[in-house]
Amino acid sequence: MKSYGNRHGGVVTSQSVFGAPCWVSLTTRDLRAAEDFYHAVLGWEWDSDSKMGEQYRIARVDKVPVAGLSEVDFVARTAVAWTAYFAVSSANETVARSQERGGTTAVGPISLPPGRAALLADRDGAVFGIWEGELVSGWETWRRAAPVFIRLHTRDAFDAALFYGEVLxxxxxxxxxxxxxxEENEVVLRSQEQVVARIHSGAVGAAPDPTIRPHWQIHFAVSDVEACARAARAHGGTAHQQGVGSTEAVLSDPDGAHFTVTSKAAV
Known part of the structure; x- marks a missing residue:
């Protein structure tokens, strides 16, 4: 795979893939319970990250860092949820552009060595993060090991695309x-020729649905969707599938954080 972007002393930075999702992180009330659940469902191994402190945990797949985990109190009492972070060249400038376009800022920018982060919401309330600085793992390596993609479910895909396009x-x-x-009733985002995000609000010409609560949904690639669903139920979570043999299932952990597992074969 071709390599792109700026590297400083061999370190991959957010400037290399600015505008693209570069990390996902979970806030939870119980670190140990979350570690046990995601180990059982996704096979993740956990360790502490010395740069972020003992309160921040890193999930690994085949030793590759794929996701972060922190307790709710660690990041200004944010909600229990999965959050996708987008790489940016400047956290300050990105926050300013978001605010100028009607977005809100929940946290930051704050320094979290080796970079700076902020937690934002778009005009419709969908929460997302931004990250400036050194990436936790090489972007291409992370993309192969972690999320398939992220999808924004919103009321107006074109309006959302304009907001994110201008901000990111x-x-x-x-x-x-x-x-x-x-493409196919969705706005599709590509970075380095890879599909990294989608924005969905329904068919062309359809009126915005006022019942939709806009949110970013994270999809993880798995070998066996049904096995993940069974493990989620067995370890205190929930699972919603369209039927036997489905290539996707929406799961929630015991704390109520939602995510999607998608079959690798369907990617």
Whole structure:
């Protein structure tokens, strides 16, 4: 796979893939229970991250860092949830652009060595994070080991795409920016020719659905969707499948954080 972007002393930074999802993190009330659940469901191994402190845990797949875990109190009492983080060149400038376009800032920017982070919400209330600095793991390596993609469920995909495009510098004149296209009733985001995110609000011409609570949903690639669903139920979570043999299932952990597992064969 071709390598892109800026590297400083061999370290991959957020400038390399600015505008693209670069990390996912879970806030929870019980670190140990969350570790046990995700180990049982996704096979993740856990360790502490010396740069972020003992309260922040790193999930690994074949030794590759794939996700983070922290207690709710660790990040200004944020809600129990999975959050996707987008790489940015400047956290301050990104927060300013978001606020100028009607977004809100919940946390930050704050320094979390080796970088800076902020927690934001778009105009419709969908929460997302931004990250400036050194990436936890090489972006291409992380992409192969961790999420399939993330999808924004929202009321108006085109309005959302305009907001994120302006805030995260999508489809701009800046070299290396993400590409945005409309495909099969979704706005599709590509970075380095890979599909990294989708924005969905229904069929073309359909009126915005006021009942939708806009949110980013994280999809993890797994070998066996049904096995993950069984493990989730057996360890205090929930699982919703469309039927036997389904290539996707929406799961929740015992604390109520939702995520999706998607069959690798369907990717």
């Amino acid at each position: 510098d999508w489809a701009s004149s800046t070299p290396g920016c993400c590409e945005v296209r409309y």
